[in-house]
Amino acid sequence: MSGIASNLSISPRYIGPHSPRPRSEAKRSRIVDSAMRHFAEHGYHAARVGDIAAELGIAKGSIFQHFGSKDGLFLEVYKRAVRSFSKYLDAPVEVRVQGFFAVLYYWLVRTEHMLREDWIPYRISLLGNYGTDLVLRREINRFLTTEDPYGTVAFVRFGLDRGELRNDMDIEMIVSIVDWTMERFQDALLTAELDPGLFRRQGEMPEKKESRIRQFLAVLQRAVGTAPAIQERREIRKVAPARLRTKLL
Amino acid sequence: MSGIASNLSISPRYIGPHSPRPRSEAKRSRIVDSAMRHFAEHGYHAARVGDIAAELGIAKGSIFQHFGSKDGLFLEVYKRAVRSFSKYLDAPVEVRVQGFFAVLYYWLVRTEHMLREDWIPYRISLLGNYGTDLVLRREINRFLTTEDPYGTVAFVRFGLDRGELRNDMDIEMIVSIVDWTMERFQDALLTAELDPGLFRRQGEMPEKKESRIRQFLAVLQRAVGTAPAIQERREIRKVAPARLRTKLL
DNA sequence: ATCCTCTTGTGACTTGGAGTCATTCATGAG
DNA sequence: CTCATGAATGACTCCAAGTCACAAGAGGAT
Numbered sequence: 001m002s003g004i005a006s007n008l009s010i011s012p013r014y015i016g017p018h019s020p021r022p023r024s025e026a027k028r029s030r031i032v033d034s035a036m037r038h039f040a041e042h043g044y045h046a047a048r049v050g051d052i053a054a055e056l057g058i059a060k061g062s063i064f065q066h067f068g069s070k071d072g073l074f075l076e077v078y079k080r081a082v083r084s085f086s087k088y089l090d091a092p093v094e095v096r097v098q099g100f101f102a103v104l105y106y107w108l109v110r111t112e113h114m115l116r117e118d119w120i121p122y123r124i125s126l127l128g129n130y131g132t133d134l135v136l137r138r139e140i141n142r143f144l145t146t147e148d149p150y151g152t153v154a155f156v157r158f159g160l161d162r163g164e165l166r167n168d169m170d171i172e173m174i175v176s177i178v179d180w181t182m183e184r185f186q187d188a189l190l191t192a193e194l195d196p197g198l199f200r201r202q203g204e205m206p207e208k209k210e211s212r213i214r215q216f217l218a219v220l221q222r223a224v225g226t227a228p229a230i231q232e233r234r235e236i237r238k239v240a241p242a243r244l245r246t247k248l249l
Numbered sequence: 250m251s252g253i254a255s256n257l258s259i260s261p262r263y264i265g266p267h268s269p270r271p272r273s274e275a276k277r278s279r280i281v282d283s284a285m286r287h288f289a290e291h292g293y294h295a296a297r298v299g300d301i302a303a304e305l306g307i308a309k310g311s312i313f314q315h316f317g318s319k320d321g322l323f324l325e326v327y328k329r330a331v332r333s334f335s336k337y338l339d340a341p342v343e344v345r346v347q348g349f350f351a352v353l354y355y356w357l358v359r360t361e362h363m364l365r366e367d368w369i370p371y372r373i374s375l376l377g378n379y380g381t382d383l384v385l386r387r388e389i390n391r392f393l394t395t396e397d398p399y400g401t402v403a404f405v406r407f408g409l410d411r412g413e414l415r416n417d418m419d420i421e422m423i424v425s426i427v428d429w430t431m432e433r434f435q436d437a438l439l440t441a442e443l444d445p446g447l448f449r450r451q452g453e454m455p456e457k458k459e460s461r462i463r464q465f466l467a468v469l470q471r472a473v474g475t476a477p478a479i480q481e482r483r484e485i486r487k488v489a490p491a492r493l494r495t496k497l498l
Numbered sequence: 499a500t501c502c503t504c505t506t507g508t509g510a511c512t513t514g515g516a517g518t519c520a521t522t523c524a525t526g527a528g
Numbered sequence: 529c530t531c532a533t534g535a536a537t538g539a540c541t542c543c544a545a546g547t548c549a550c551a552a553g554a555g556g557a558t
């Protein structure tokens with residue numbers, strides 16, 4: 001197989017914000033805004049560039065002038081959506097001082113609430129992760145790795161500095177594991193609302209989410225953490241001692 | 250947000266093999282075959298139904314008669330590709346007797362070789378995972394959970410029976426974790442060939458793959474396994490003690 | 499062999515949205 | 529005011545998915 005990857009379609013030119021003139025920038029922003037709603041509501045394919053233009057009362061050609069292609073437009077939408085999310089270390093100090101896994105817990109619980117207030121960016125990120133072309137997906141991954149919008153790398157360093165994460169493995173490996181599993185787990189959690197049936201059903205969702213989150217974090221801690229699963233046992237006791245003890249021991 | 254998930258486009262009718270007449274079945278198969286090659290070579294969007302028909306010397310309408318839509322066709326292609334992969338427990342006995350993680354190791358190493366001989370189904374599964382519409386993705390997930398084509402559930406049971414996996418967590422949770430991380434890790438490994446740049450670069454790939462596989466399995470074993478992670482600590486030291494220490498401390 | 503029926507195949511046609519481009523418009527500098 | 533340059537327009541092209549009225553086969557009964 002000499003040329004396995006040789007015949008992939010060449011990625012189209014994504015028009016970036018080359019020369020951000022003031023007037024132009026405002027318009028770009030309005031377009032991205034409207035597009036985000038359209039993509040979120042209808043999905044990537046069903047969203048029509050013409051509709052977006054119509055909603056804004058501008059010409060379709062204008063949008064292509066700005067973003068080059070529908071893909072290019074979506075990429076900008078995706079970037080904005082993802083950048084609107086918090087970075088791990090944006091958690092409040094009182095949470096941060098409790099350490100790496102407390103921060104993860106904080107965000108997992110919190111995210112669900114934020115989802116309810118403002119589901120649009122979440123659905124956009126879902127679309128970016130599962131509902132686009134591979135070519136676009138490559139672009140998205142380039143963005144995610146260069147920009148690290150969730151600040152996973154810094155966050156993992158934080159965990160290492162505090163001695164909460166193993167220092168006998170590649171940091172890249174830890175970052176990947178955290179990224180992968182958090183993304184998937186979060187999607188599986190949120191997806192019940194965003195897109196029922198997208199993932200393996202995680203038991204009965206109703207009120208078991210919190211225990212499921214704890215279970216997941218325990219797994220993650222064993223996987224990449226240093227503590228012999230002490231801390232979270234304490235954590236767990238605090239929350240729902242009786243119920244969990246029978247389940248976990 | 251009362252209706253977060255209410256406005257998703259309705260999934261199209263996927264025409265299944267309703268009444269598998271002999272003649273018809275053979276033709277379906279030829280179509281799926283050709284389509285698989287086309288999708289693999291050009292990606293979902295760039296592959297054209299017309300081309301597939303032309304290659305087979307049949308009318309385009311015929312394909313739609315059989316599969317209803319391009320999505321429907323892809324779904325069949327995806328199913329065939331995935332079904333062509335081995336199940337975990339298909340590993341040879343001498344590997345199986347060594348246990349759960351030996352089987353995982355066996356497949357991770359092996360898969361790479363198989364990829365070289367026959368990359369097409371692998372690329373199809375990559376497309377299914379990252380390069381299609383959300384609607385289609387939902388269909389794919391339904392297939393994966395109902396059919397469990399890799400036999401993950403049985404395999405996890407196998408691990409539980411042997412006492413290699415923790416019995417204090419939901420089996421569903423273990424299955425999910427194994428599925429998620431194996432898929433992602435495998436994609437990250439194989440993707441260097443299949444679609445460079447799709448994932449975070451995993452260090453220098455050349456000959457370190459094996460050590461990376463061991464490192465990954467160690468992580469997984471800590472996460473869901475019972476054994477106190479003896480085997481892999483030895484491994485890690487062997488690989489690059491100096492560099493890692495300086496890099497991480 | 500002939501007729502009937504039911505399934506499969508056909509390809510010209512419709513649809514519909516992405517993307518283009520020659521032209522017009524706006525803006526700001528001189 | 530005028531000219532130059534960038535932004536906006538919308539009618540247009542292009543292209544591939546998807547449709548459908550009809551044709552062609554394949555039995556089965558008589």
